[in-house]
Amino acid sequence: MDKGLVIKNTGSWYLVKTDDGSCVECKIKGNFRLKGIRSTNPVAVGDRVKIIRNQEGTAFITEIEDRKNYIIRRSSNLSKQSHIIASNLDQCMLIVTVNYPETSTTFIDRFLASAEAYRVPVCLVFNKTDRYSEDENRYLDGLINLYTTIGYQCYKTSAINNEGINEIKQALAGKITLFSGNSGVGKSTLINSILPEQNLKTGDISNAHNKGMHTTTFSEMFPVDGGGYIIDTPGIKGFGTFDMEEEEVGHYFKEIFKFSAGCKYGNCTHRHEPGCAVREAVEKHYISESRYNSYLSILDDKEDGKYRSAF
Ligand code: GDP
Ligand code: ZN
Numbered sequence: 001m002d003k004g005l006v007i008k009n010t011g012s013w014y015l016v017k018t019d020d021g022s023c024v025e026c027k028i029k030g031n032f033r034l035k036g037i038r039s040t041n042p043v044a045v046g047d048r049v050k051i052i053r054n055q056e057g058t059a060f061i062t063e064i065e066d067r068k069n070y071i072i073r074r075s076s077n078l079s080k081q082s083h084i085i086a087s088n089l090d091q092c093m094l095i096v097t098v099n100y101p102e103t104s105t106t107f108i109d110r111f112l113a114s115a116e117a118y119r120v121p122v123c124l125v126f127n128k129t130d131r132y133s134e135d136e137n138r139y140l141d142g143l144i145n146l147y148t149t150i151g152y153q154c155y156k157t158s159a160i161n162n163e164g165i166n167e168i169k170q171a172l173a174g175k176i177t178l179f180s181g182n183s184g185v186g187k188s189t190l191i192n193s194i195l196p197e198q199n200l201k202t203g204d205i206s207n208a209h210n211k212g213m214h215t216t217t218f219s220e221m222f223p224v225d226g227g228g229y230i231i232d233t234p235g236i237k238g239f240g241t242f243d244m245e246e247e248e249v250g251h252y253f254k255e256i257f258k259f260s261a262g263c264k265y266g267n268c269t270h271r272h273e274p275g276c277a278v279r280e281a282v283e284k285h286y287i288s289e290s291r292y293n294s295y296l297s298i299l300d301d302k303e304d305g306k307y308r309s310a311f
Pocket of ligand 1: 185
């Protein structure tokens with residue numbers, strides 16, 4: 001019996017890195033089922049598992065340790081079935097650009113809120129710093145100031161000039177990190193400058209992924225210096241969907257949640273209720289207008305019935 005970490009899933013077998021450092025190809029034991037989750041793949045990259053090797057040299061995964069979190073994608077054709085993309089994420093890096101292409105604060109805030117709901121810490125990576133004008137740089141500093149104050153670690157990078165890459169590498173060491181971001185922000189270029197030489201180059205990563213997307217459950221974590229892993233998920237925008245009550249939405253905006261302790265009503269939605277400490281904080285500029293608007297936009301979606309697809 002060995003313990004290890006699932007670092008690759010081809011759909012028919014899994015690659016497990018055991019705690020003594022060897023890599024073992026494993027199958028799932030025939031009667032193996034995961035409790036509680038209706039998933040097309042019972043085992044995902046990031047899972048901590050127990051394996052048993054038999055005399056023929058084949059190995060089987062016999063047990064999965066409880067996951068601290070996981071991200072899923074719902075299958076389009078099989079109702080209520082989901083596909084687990086990865087589990088046990090330590091953090092997520094959201095790559096954004098002020099321009100080229102423009103990333104809206106609404107997009108950032110929705111992403112942050114869904115990550116809060118999944119209890120995955122996020123850091124923001126503002127890429128393409130080499131391209132910004134003076135005005136754009138001022139705006140960037142404003143954003144960094146805003147999100148740092150709320151409690152999100154921010155980084156500035158230029159994947160092309162190799163600026164800020166060492167800081168990113170340090171933040172990745174020893175952790176499982178999901179990379180996210182709109183297409184065009186430089187995610188592949190950034191990953192390329194981070195990954196050690198022995199890893200696949202990003203073109204290969206994307207190709208492998210894209211192929212997998214259409215057919216099987218292919219996913220893989222890429223080792224980085226210092227014992228961590230990167231998970232790249234082309235085409236996956238957020239953390240998947242989940243249901244929640246209106247008054248819960250504010251729990252996922254750190255600073256709104258903090259101020260909501262002072263609201264008169266426990267179930268305050270911070271829109272029109274009297275004695276709302278959150279609205280007062282917005283008026284006094286303790287909470288930024290853009291964050292409050294993002295919060296309201298999620299509530300609006302909920303009213304329109306499109307809430308579940310919003311994340
Ligand atoms: P992805 O879709 O997020 O994976 O983006 P890519 O890595 O494919 O990059 C999109 C474009 O932005 C490419 O033309 C890159 O060369 C360019 N790019 C990526 N990072 C930077 C950067 O830091 N500065 C500049 N100026 N261009 C970048
Ligand atoms: Zn309130």
